[in-house]
Amino acid sequence: MNNPVEMVEVWRGDMVESRHRGHAVVCDARGQVVAEWGDSGTVILPRSSCKMIQALPLVESGAARAAGLGPAQLALACASHQGAPVHVDLVRRWLSDIGRGENDLRCGAQPTRDKAERTRMVQAGEAPGQVHNNCSGKHTGFLTLAGHLGGGPDYVDADHPVQRAARAAFEDVTQQDSPLWVTDGCSAPNFATTLYGLARAMAFFAGARPDTGDARGRAAGDLVAAMLAHPMLVAGEGRACTALMQAMEGKVAAKTGAEGVFTAILPERGLGVALKIEDGATRAAETAITGILAHLGVLNRDHPTAATYLDAPVVNWRGIRTGRIRLAEGFA
Amino acid sequence: MNNPVEMVEVWRGDMVESRHRGHAVVCDARGQVVAEWGDSGTVILPRSSCKMIQALPLVESGAARAAGLGPAQLALACASHQGAPVHVDLVRRWLSDIGRGENDLRCGAQPTRDKAERTRMVQAGEAPGQVHNNCSGKHTGFLTLAGHLGGGPDYVDADHPVQRAARAAFEDVTQQDSPLWVTDGCSAPNFATTLYGLARAMAFFAGARPDTGDARGRAAGDLVAAMLAHPMLVAGEGRACTALMQAMEGKVAAKTGAEGVFTAILPERGLGVALKIEDGATRAAETAITGILAHLGVLNRDHPTAATYLDAPVVNWRGIRTGRIRLAEGFA
Numbered sequence: 001m002n003n004p005v006e007m008v009e010v011w012r013g014d015m016v017e018s019r020h021r022g023h024a025v026v027c028d029a030r031g032q033v034v035a036e037w038g039d040s041g042t043v044i045l046p047r048s049s050c051k052m053i054q055a056l057p058l059v060e061s062g063a064a065r066a067a068g069l070g071p072a073q074l075a076l077a078c079a080s081h082q083g084a085p086v087h088v089d090l091v092r093r094w095l096s097d098i099g100r101g102e103n104d105l106r107c108g109a110q111p112t113r114d115k116a117e118r119t120r121m122v123q124a125g126e127a128p129g130q131v132h133n134n135c136s137g138k139h140t141g142f143l144t145l146a147g148h149l150g151g152g153p154d155y156v157d158a159d160h161p162v163q164r165a166a167r168a169a170f171e172d173v174t175q176q177d178s179p180l181w182v183t184d185g186c187s188a189p190n191f192a193t194t195l196y197g198l199a200r201a202m203a204f205f206a207g208a209r210p211d212t213g214d215a216r217g218r219a220a221g222d223l224v225a226a227m228l229a230h231p232m233l234v235a236g237e238g239r240a241c242t243a244l245m246q247a248m249e250g251k252v253a254a255k256t257g258a259e260g261v262f263t264a265i266l267p268e269r270g271l272g273v274a275l276k277i278e279d280g281a282t283r284a285a286e287t288a289i290t291g292i293l294a295h296l297g298v299l300n301r302d303h304p305t306a307a308t309y310l311d312a313p314v315v316n317w318r319g320i321r322t323g324r325i326r327l328a329e330g331f332a
Numbered sequence: 333m334n335n336p337v338e339m340v341e342v343w344r345g346d347m348v349e350s351r352h353r354g355h356a357v358v359c360d361a362r363g364q365v366v367a368e369w370g371d372s373g374t375v376i377l378p379r380s381s382c383k384m385i386q387a388l389p390l391v392e393s394g395a396a397r398a399a400g401l402g403p404a405q406l407a408l409a410c411a412s413h414q415g416a417p418v419h420v421d422l423v424r425r426w427l428s429d430i431g432r433g434e435n436d437l438r439c440g441a442q443p444t445r446d447k448a449e450r451t452r453m454v455q456a457g458e459a460p461g462q463v464h465n466n467c468s469g470k471h472t473g474f475l476t477l478a479g480h481l482g483g484g485p486d487y488v489d490a491d492h493p494v495q496r497a498a499r500a501a502f503e504d505v506t507q508q509d510s511p512l513w514v515t516d517g518c519s520a521p522n523f524a525t526t527l528y529g530l531a532r533a534m535a536f537f538a539g540a541r542p543d544t545g546d547a548r549g550r551a552a553g554d555l556v557a558a559m560l561a562h563p564m565l566v567a568g569e570g571r572a573c574t575a576l577m578q579a580m581e582g583k584v585a586a587k588t589g590a591e592g593v594f595t596a597i598l599p600e601r602g603l604g605v606a607l608k609i610e611d612g613a614t615r616a617a618e619t620a621i622t623g624i625l626a627h628l629g630v631l632n633r634d635h636p637t638a639a640t641y642l643d644a645p646v647v648n649w650r651g652i653r654t655g656r657i658r659l660a661e662g663f664a
Contacts, residue, residue: 010591010612013514015524017377018591018612021353045349108649122454133649182345183654192347259342259350279611280342280350317440317465322515 002039007277007291007331008284012314012323019328020284022260024275024292025199029207031175033196034271035295037331040196044276045182047190049257051138052078052223052265053173053201054188057165058141059219063148067098074226075233076137080256082236083112083132090233091136100143105130106156107139107186114236135186137233142188156188163189172216173201185258195274198263202272205253205265224265227253240286240309244293247305252298254289256282262289266298287312287325291332334371339609339623339663340616344646344655351660352616354592356607356624357531361539363507365528366603367627369663372528376608377514379522381589383470384410384555384597385505385533386520389497390473391551395480399430406558407565408469412588414568415444415464422565423468432475437462438488439471439518446568467518469565474520488520495521504548505533517590527606530595534604537585537597556597559585572618572641576625579637584630586621588614594621598630619644619657623664 004021011017023038033040046053055077058064064074073094081087095101110133112118121128130136142155142162149161157163158181167189171178174197184190193201208220227234231245234255244254253265260277262285273292277284290309293299299306314323336353343349355370365372378385387409390396396406405426413419427433442465444450453460462468474487474494481493489495490513499521503510506529516522525533540552559566563577566587576586585597592609594617605624609616622641625631631638646655 012377012591014512015375015377015514017514018610020611043347045344045347106650108651110649119454122451123457125455180346182347182349183648183652185648185654187648187650187652259344278350279352279613279616281611281613284611316515316517316519317442318438318519319440320515320519322517 001041004038004278005331006328007037007288008325009328010314010323010325017323020277020279020281020288022275022277022284022288023195024273024288025195026271026273026292026296027196027199027203029203029270031200031203040194040199042195042276043179043192044195044198044261045190045192045259046198046263047184047257047259047261048080048135049255049261049263049274050170050198050201051080051255052205052220052227052253053170054138054166055141055223056169056173056216056219057162058145059222060215061145061148061165063145066148067144069144071226071229072233073137074223075230077141078223078227078255079137079234080134080241081137081233082114082239083110083134084114084117084236087137087233087236088112088131091131091140094140095143098144098147102130104143104153105133105136105139106154107133107135110134133186135188138188139186158189167191169216170201173204174198175200195276198274199272202263202265202274203270204272206267206270206272224253224267243305244290244299244309247303248293248299252293254293256285260285262286264289264293266296269296269298271296283312283325287327288332291327295332333373336370336610337663338660339369339620340657341660342646342655342657349655352609352611352613352620354607354609354616354620355527356605356620357527358603358605358624358628359528359531359535361535361602363532363535372526372531374527374608375511375524376527376530376593377522377524377591378530378595379516379589379591379593380412380467381587381593381595381606382502382530382533383412383587384537384552384559385502386470386498387473387555388501388505388548388551389494390477391554392547393477393480393497395477398480399476401476403558403561404565405469406555407562409473410555410559410587411469411566412466412573413469413565414446414571415442415466416446416449416568419469419565419568420444420463423463423472426472427475430476430479434462436475436485437465437468437471438486439465439467442466465518467520470520471518490521499523501548505536506530507532527608530606531604534595534597534606535602536604538599538602538604556585556599575637576622576631576641579635580625580631584625586625588617592617594618596621596625598628601628601630603628615644615657619659620664623659627664
């Protein structure tokens with residue numbers, strides 16, 4: 001077992017004030033490790049970084065086609081969106097299209113992370129709803145699948161047909177039995193795997209195409225194409241997933257997960273990436289994944305977005321730049 | 333140089349999802365190390381954990397007495413308050429009493445962290461002001477001292493008499509030359525020291541009494557007494573500093589700092605504590621300092637507040653308890 005490596009430094013003035021360690025691995029569709037930092041055997045929880053895996057049964061079962069879902073809905077099913085009107089409106093319409101309502105969701109109410117919308121809602125005295133939850137697209141996908149597979153209203157129960165299908169897909173694409181599952185922030189089961197298993201799953205997505213292979217492979221191809229076509233739906237304005245995907249011009253899908261996880265799918269290279277910051281810090285995961293994508297040559301270090309994350313400014317309450325977040329010496 | 337030790341584990345379901353490492357040291361007024369985890373020689377930025385040091389010149393110069401400041405103002409000078417009405421009203425009155433106004437502050441505008449007040453302000457369309465900044469008490473103290481010492485309006489300049497006095501006091505009580513300074517979140521200089529230096533300074537405060545010793549010692553005694561008398565002014569409702577100080581019934585002062593720093597002053601034991609979480613996480617610093625205070629016997633592990641931080645619940649958007657934050661095996 002290798003120790004985690006120092007990946008990110010938080011500078012203030014002329015000194016490193018904080019450090020973030022982590023594990024990361026890049027592998028190809030055959031499971032060959034192309035690059036590794038720390039220990040790829042570390043068991044992690046992928047959290048939201050594996051939403052495209054959780055969406056596989058929705059597409060491969062035929063439920064998505066039967067419901068007439070297009071790439072926008074598939075991108076939302078893979079999203080940790082910020083609850084901006086564009087996301088919420090699409091979720092509401094999708095729920096209505098499948099004859100469901102917000103009360104059928106099981107993700108819980110979460111305040112929107114869209115600043116203007118949040119101010120508007122507070123001023124209007126509107127309470128946040130389940131549609132504002134960053135996982136509401138994934139959950140509307142679960143509801144769509146539940147309509148197809150059957151089962152009770154509590155589609156987040158681990159033994160519900162929807163979650164049994166999610167687990168089977170997860171273990172198939174990670175090529176590992178999941179040692180345990182936990183309850184995610186949105187109340188759905190989240191399955192543990194090794195970092196290597198998660199990277200291998202991403203490599204499977206990288207090799208998948210919408211028009212070839214078996215139902216699972218075509219479904220994976222559809223989901224990657226949807227993410228690449230709709231980076232704004234996968235997260236939102238100013239968010240790392242969206243900004244990085246836009247900077248890579250539709251060539252790479254990137255997905256954050258809670259507690260410092262990040263995944264990336266590189267279809268042109270046939271590679272999958274999985275990253276976990278040991279302490280769970282999002283700021284570190286964003287800088288580290290940017291470094292890995294630049295290291296792999298799919299993101300230009302000089303692109304303004306890359307530069308923003310590779311040397312992220314720390315600014316104080318008076319707008320003075322007091323520090324920076326950047327890659328640790330020797331990493332990526 | 334010892335490596336940082338694992339101090340805090342973040343569990344989700346039945347697994348450790350994230351880990352936090354850190355350094356901590358406890359020492360007495362003679363500088364004897366009573367307990368050490370990791371490396372007490374690590375150079376750190378104390379950030380807000382050293383506000384009582386920055387307030388020393390205000391008191392020892394006689395400026396506080398001349399301005400008629402009482403324990404409430406002194407507690408606010410040491411505070412990272414949450415901008416609740418109780419804090420903001422006191423700062424406004426203090427500014428008025430010394431013939432100054434909000435525009436004389438240099439801490440910058442920060443939204444209040446008091447939920448009800450924040451909602452009220454957003455609904456009323458009121459912009460956050462400098463008085464809402466968590467450091468506005470410290471800065472009003474700086475302004476009070478500037479009125480006494482002279483110097484220009486930019487009292488946060490490193491060569492302003494106020495900051496020269498702060499640095500001299502800092503180097504005196506840490507018993508180390510500060511190798512460098514940075515600009516803090518509130519734009520004031522923040523001086524680097526070793527974790528040991530910071531703990532030694534806290535031990536100096538622990539040994540200080542308002543009615544004995546030299547001017548600096550009496551000033552330190554006044555400041556500790558003020559913090560102990562007004563835990564609600566030092567932070568606010570539901571905040572770790574306030575809750576821990578209340579749980580220890582006026583016997584120990586505790587102070588958080590940005591990027592995972594915590595200090596504690598134990599007057600009855602004559603001990604000072606300094607803690608730095610390597611990755612800068614506040615959640616870890618709160619649990620780790622609670623563990624250290626319990627380890628030292630000044631906080632009962634069964635006290636509801638201690639229990640809350642020693643086994644902090646992680647709850648999801650539907651109110652389901654999905655995990656916990658607790659001390660790492662073998663620490664404290």
